[in-house]
Amino acid sequence: xxxxxxxxxxxxxxxxxxxxxxxxxxxxxxxxxxxxxxxxxxxxxxxxxxxxxxxxxxxxxxxxxxxxxxxxxxxxxxxxxxxxxxxxxxxxxxxxxxxxxxxxxxxxxxxxxxxxxxxxxxxxxxxxxxxxxxxxxxxxxxxxxxxxxxxxxxxxxxxxxxxxxxxxxxxxxxxxxxxxxxxxxxxxxxxxxxxxxxxxxxxxxxxxxxxxxxxxxxxxxxxxxxxxxxxxxxxxxxxxxxxxxxxxxxxxxxxxxxxxxxxxxxxxxxxxxxxxxxxxxxxxxxxxxxxx
Amino acid sequence: xxxxxxxxxxxxxxxxxxxxxxxxxxxxxxxxxxxxxxxxxxxxxxxxxxxxxxxxxxxxxxxxxxxxxxxxxxxxxxxxxxxxxxxxxxxxxxxxxxxxxxxxxxxxxxxxxxxxxxxxxxxxxxxxxxxxxxxxxxxxxxxxxxxxxxxxxxxxxxxxxxxxxxxxxxxxxxxxxxxxxxxxxxxxxxxxxxxxxxxxxxxxxxxxxxxxxxxxxxxxxxxxxxxxxxxxxxxxxxxxxxxxxxxxx
Numbered sequence: 242x243x244x245x246x247x248x249x250x251x252x253x254x255x256x257x258x259x260x261x262x263x264x265x266x267x268x269x270x271x272x273x274x275x276x277x278x279x280x281x282x283x284x285x286x287x288x289x290x291x292x293x294x295x296x297x298x299x300x301x302x303x304x305x306x307x308x309x310x311x312x313x314x315x316x317x318x319x320x321x322x323x324x325x326x327x328x329x330x331x332x333x334x335x336x337x338x339x340x341x342x343x344x345x346x347x348x349x350x351x352x353x354x355x356x357x358x359x360x361x362x363x364x365x366x367x368x369x370x371x372x373x374x375x376x377x378x379x380x381x382x383x384x385x386x387x388x389x390x391x392x393x394x395x396x397x398x399x400x401x402x403x404x405x406x407x408x409x410x411x412x413x414x415x416x417x418x419x420x421x422x423x424x425x426x427x428x429x430x431x432x433x434x435x436x437x438x439x440x441x442x443x444x445x446x447x448x449x450x451x452x453x454x455x456x457x458x459x460x461x462x463x464x465x466x467x468x469x470x471x472x473x474x475x476x477x478x479x480x481x482x483x484x485x486x487x488x489x490x491x492x493x494x495x496x497x498x499x500x501x502x503x504x505x506x507x508x509x510x511x512x513x514x515x516x517x518x519x520x521x522x523x524x525x526x527x528x529x530x531x532x533x
Numbered sequence: 534x535x536x537x538x539x540x541x542x543x544x545x546x547x548x549x550x551x552x553x554x555x556x557x558x559x560x561x562x563x564x565x566x567x568x569x570x571x572x573x574x575x576x577x578x579x580x581x582x583x584x585x586x587x588x589x590x591x592x593x594x595x596x597x598x599x600x601x602x603x604x605x606x607x608x609x610x611x612x613x614x615x616x617x618x619x620x621x622x623x624x625x626x627x628x629x630x631x632x633x634x635x636x637x638x639x640x641x642x643x644x645x646x647x648x649x650x651x652x653x654x655x656x657x658x659x660x661x662x663x664x665x666x667x668x669x670x671x672x673x674x675x676x677x678x679x680x681x682x683x684x685x686x687x688x689x690x691x692x693x694x695x696x697x698x699x700x701x702x703x704x705x706x707x708x709x710x711x712x713x714x715x716x717x718x719x720x721x722x723x724x725x726x727x728x729x730x731x732x733x734x735x736x737x738x739x740x741x742x743x744x745x746x747x748x749x750x751x752x753x754x755x756x757x758x759x760x761x762x763x764x765x766x767x768x769x770x771x772x773x774x775x776x777x778x779x780x781x782x
Contacts, residue, residue: 282561282636283636284636284638287635287636294545296544298563298633298635300593300594300635301594302593302594302595302639321596323591325589325591325631325633326547326565326567326589326629326631327544327546327547327550327563327565327591327631327633328546329546330546330547330548330567330570333573334587334589334629334631335589335597375594375595377593377594377595379563379591379593379633379635381544381563381633382544382545382546383546384545384546
C-alpha cells in the first residue's frame with residue numbers, strides 16, 4: 242500500500258514521447274520550475290508553500306529540553322514529516338511508506354546534517370537545558386517534487402521563526418515571553434536547498450521539478466543539495482537505472498541557478514512579511530540601535 | 534462576536550476538504566475526507582453492511598499521542614452515527630477523515646483537546662459535506678468556559694481556558710437535539726443547564742420553532758448562529774461553482 246495508482250502504459254509512453262520532442266505535459270522547459278509561492282501565517286515560523294499543485298504547510302516550534310548526554314553543548318533540531326491521507330488518497334494515515342522514509346532522509350541530510358541551523362547556538366546551559374527546535378511538515382496536496390517544496394518550506398520557516406529569549410541568572414534559566422522581550426531569530430549558517438532532477442529515455446532526457454505523473458514515468462532521480470555559494474552539501478542517486486556522470490556535472494550549474502532563484506523568492510517573501518509586521522508590531526520601539 | 538472563517542474544498546487531491554478558523558480560540562484546522570475508499574485488510578469488518586469511519590488528527594507542532602487518539606475516538610463515534618454508511622457504494626468502504634491543526638497557539642503538552650474540539654468537529658462536518666458523503670443531519674458545536682466568578686465565556690482564548698473552573702463542549706444537531714457533551718472541571722447541574730441554554734443559542738440563535746419541526750434562526754448578541762455558518766459556507770460554495778449557470782439564467 243501507500244503507493245499511487247500506476248500510470249497506464251499509454252500514458253507513460255505519451256509522456257516519454259513528448260519529452261523526446263522536448264515537450265512537457267504542462268508546457269514548461271526542461272529546466273523550468275513550476276510557479277513557486279511562499280507565504281507566512283500569523284505565528285512565527287508558519288509557512289505555506291505552493292509549488293505548482295503541490296502545497297504544504299511548515300510549522301516551526303521550540304521548547305526547552307535537556308540536551309543529549311553525548312552532546313552537552315548542542316541544542317536539538319528535528320524535522321518531522323508524516324504523510325497523511327490529506328496529501329493524497331493513496332497514503333494511509335499512521336502508516337509509514339517508502340516515500341516518507343525517503344523524503345525524511347533527504348531533508349535530514351540536506352538541512353540538518355549540512356548544519357544549516359547552528360545547533361550550538363541553541364544551547365542555554367551546558368548539559369542542563371537547551372532549545373529543541375522542531376519543524377513539522379504537513380503535506381496538503383501532493384503533485385510531485387515533495388522534497389524541493391518541503392526543503393524550501395523548512396528553510397523559509399527557519400529564517401522566519403523567532404524563539405523566546407532565555408537568559409541564565411544564578412544558574413537558573415529564565416525564559417521570557419514573546420510580549421516581554423523581543424524574540425530571537427535562529428542562527429542560520431547557510432541556506433541549502435535541494436533540487437531534484439528526473440531522467441528519461443536511458444538518461445538522455447533530464448528534467449527539473451517533475452510533476453507526479455512525470456515522477457511515475459521517470460527512470461531515475463538525481464538530487465543535488467546546494468547553497469547560494471555553490472557548495473554542494475548533498476548528492477544522491479537513490480534508485481532506478483544508471484545515470485551518466487556528466488549529468489551531475491552539467492546539472493549542478495542548473496541547480497545552482499535554481500537555488501538562487503528559490504532563495505530569492507524566500508527572501509522576497511520574508512522581506513514583505515517583515516515589513517507587514519513592522520507596521521503593526523513593536524519592532525521599531527524595541528530596536529536597540531538608532532538611525533544615524 | 535466575530536464568526537469563524539471557513540472555506541470549502543481548498544485542496545485538490547482529497548475527495549473533500551475544508552478549512553476552519555475560530556478567531557476566539559485561535560484554532561485553525563484543515564480537514565480532508567476521502568470517501569468511499571477501499572480499506573486494505575479489513576475484509577472481516579465488524580459490520581459488513583456499514584461503512585467504517587476513520588478519524589486521524591495531526592497536531593501542528595508535536596508528534597501525535599494518547600491525547601489525539603482519545604479525541605479521535607470522540608469524533609469517530611459521533612460522526613459514525615451521522616454518516617449513512619448503508620447507502621449505495623458505501624458498505625464495507627472506508628470514510629477517512631484527516632484533520633490537521635495548521636494554526637493557532639500550540640497547546641501545552643498533555644493538555645486536553647476540549648478547546649479545539651468544536652473546531653475539529655465543524656471542520657470534519659464541512660469536509661464531509663464537501664466530499665458529499667450522505668449524512669442523516671448536520672450539526673454545530675461550541676465550547677464554553679466558566680470562570681471563577683461563575684460567568685460563562687464563549688469560546689475562551691487559551692489563557693481564559695487555562696483559568697476556567699470548568700470547560701464544556703456541546704454539539705447540537707440541525708434540529709436542536711444535543712449530540713455531544715464533553716466537560717472538564719467541577720460544576721453543578723444548574724451551571725450545566727445554563728451552559729446548555731447558552732450553547733443552544735450560540736448554535737441555533739433564539740429558537741422560534743414552528744409546528745412542522747422547522748427551526749427559524751435569528752441573530753442576537755452572539756452574532757450569527759453557528760448552524761447558519763455551515764449553511765452559508767455551503768451556499769457560498771454553490772454560488773461560486775454554479776456562477777456560470779446563475780449568470781446565464
